[in-house]
Amino acid sequence: MVSPEPSRAPCPGSRILTTAINDDNGTASLDLAMSVAEYFEPEKDKAKTIAARVGKAVST
Numbered sequence: 068m069v070s071p072e073p074s075r076a077p078c079p080g081s082r083i084l085t086t087a088i089n090d091d092n093g094t095a096s097l098d099l100a101m102s103v104a105e106y107f108e109p110e111k112d113k114a115k116t117i118a119a120r121v122g123k124a125v126s127t
Contacts (some may be wrong), residue, residue, distance in 0.1 A: 087093040089103045104114035
């Protein structure tokens, strides 16, 4: 399973991750994360559930 926070941005508010989500892009993007989720084992529906749970956890 992918960590909810695989890398920290080098400065607060940055949308660039220190560890890229895929080979070409380090942008902090849910769409990008979902596009490569299958490489980390969860199927699309499970990945969406995980993303929703993490989003809820970090917003409170």
